[in-house]
Amino acid sequence: MACCNVDVESILNKYSPEKGNLMHILHMVQDASGENFICEDCMKKIAEKTGVPLNKLYGVTSFYSMFSTEKRGKYVIRMCESGPCHVVGAKDVLEAFKSELGIEVGETTPCGTFTLETTACLGVCAVAPAVMINEDVHGNLDPSMVKGIIEKYK
């Protein structure tokens, strides 16, 4: 069983055990994992504390693409694939990320640093095409800029 060594108890202690806090708790646990995922052990502890059965908790976690139950890279690269980005070349930028990292969408680099994903609209159409790397937004991209961006995170 994958385990992330997150101190779930101290995160859970910050929130009252009610359904409304579930999303916050899931985000906190995922962020604390260092590998952008929520492991089975953590999810069981969250289920026990919040009273949300594991089957429902897993349902919620697998519904939202921001959550993962499998290990991801330290940085998750989310390339926007919505219309406005698409028409100004998002596809080419995505190809550049793929070849630069040597991975396909949904995969993680062997060193565990980057995971490449696609996402629905990021809401920054003014700077399309755009990508989000963890909390940072990078806009007005063209394929030639990809290498430089990745270097910043290495």
Added chain:
Amino acid sequence: MIDVYIDNKKVSVPEDFTILQAAKEADVRIPTLCFLENLQKIGACRMCLVEIENTGRLVTSCTTPVCQGLKVLTHSEKVRKARKFVLELILSDHPTTCLTCEKNTRCELQDLAAEHGIEIVPYRGDKSDRGKDSAANSLRYDGEKCIYCKRCETMCNTVQTVGAIYSKKRGFNAEVGTPFNVGFQDSVCVGCGQCVLNCPVAALKDQDDTAKVWDAIMDPDIITVVQVAPSVRVTLGEEFGLEPGTIVTGKIFAAMRKMGFDHIFDTDFGADLTIMEEGYEFIKRVKEGGTLPMLTSCSPGWVNFLETFFPELVPNLSSAKSPQAMVGAMVKSFFAEKEGIDPSKIRVISVMPCTAKKDESKRPQLGADGWSDVDIVVTTREFAKMIRQRNLDFVNLPDEQPDNPLGMSTGAALIFGASGGVMEAALRTALEVLEGHSIENIDYKAVRGLKLDGVKEAAVKTKIDGKEVEVKVAVASGLANARKLMEKVRAGEVDYHFIEIMACPGGCIGGGGQPIPTNTEVRKKRIEGIYKGDSSMELRKSHENPFIKKLYDEYLGEPLGEKSHKYLHTHFKEQKYYNNIKK
């Protein structure tokens, strides 16, 4: 009450009715798929679309409330086209291999496709890949057939509060299943099969053990012994077009003989035996200050549920084995000895209303002398399939009797098939034993009937060692009701002496292995059949069964005696399953 017009027919209905309910009042049938009466109305499948006459809008009738003067068209050109379109879309992601599907001719989706004249599926595209799970003892899952109606999810979470499965992922990848894909066997699934009973297609089905039964029958070195559960005799007829509740006991035994089973016994005999052991165990607990309330242990879905979610109450479970296990144990000990048969050559086959009985038969603690009590379990539906495979004209079979010495039974055994029956049967015997004389009125009507929400209670006055005592009993069926009651027991808020729980709503007549459909109306008819059968029987108390008396005289000695402990009692323990997390 407000007036609504369904296809120009005026009906007066309560204000909180949906269009679908109003249509039912007007005797208009609207096709549905994801709808479950009183349980699920989510407008997901879109089959129940109707047209609002003055706006021309299409709405889902299961979710849309009525309003004064509302005019609804249920079969306009627009509605028919829309429904056909919806079906074509559903079928675009569903295999069209109906001929080789187990639900062939018994599938709700197939019926709707035929009804709506679907001759081709015009849309081509990706098919969702949801995998299969055939590793569980009780049931199987075939993801490619799932139409995502979520009826199974509602049964598992709302009706049974088991929580083994739930919706996962989203969009085209959405599916219903276990968390982290652990599979049914390793999840908290109790095997009750209520999901199977409510699956409109063949995505969820019982584990198929019919081939094993045929193999055993055909093997000349094997002696097959078959038994049939109480409730099956009021439900099996439905598979052959008879009304729910029709008693077909004699035809079942006739069919079994024609199919080639070597010995035909009856789980009802086992039920009488269970009452002897469980009844005496109850008396002993009351007299000697044992753990109370005593909980019945014959429903394996319920036993799995208690072991998983209420392990601290394991000592409350009656140690008496279930009727099918008692028959099996007696076949491989008493009967084998008597007939001089080597028990290793015997296969005990049970026809059960229940998918969880398959799981129960694999419990390592259900056996003695190195043999399992029961070898193969088939459900009512599987047994019907076998009758069809043998090309028997079931409805016209002449009535036959089971074999002795493990075939004769009483009305007390028959009522095991309905919620409240085990309690009533136990009272019929326990009270007579306590008072030492025959009791005239043995109809304990307070514990009878279909109570889908809540608990049935009764208090009976009796004498224990000369002292007047009021025995308080409770009966619940459906695991949501069981959960609520067990929370009270755990908290010490109730003072019952004896509690009967059946995992499935209404008891075994609503079991996960019963004919489809099993709905409220059908359940009621089956219960009527059970009590009609009981009242027409000559013997209605388990301890009056002459073959039970003989078994104790010749072999067992006395209830709770040494032999009984070896063969007729078992033990339970906490189950630690994957998502075993308290709610």
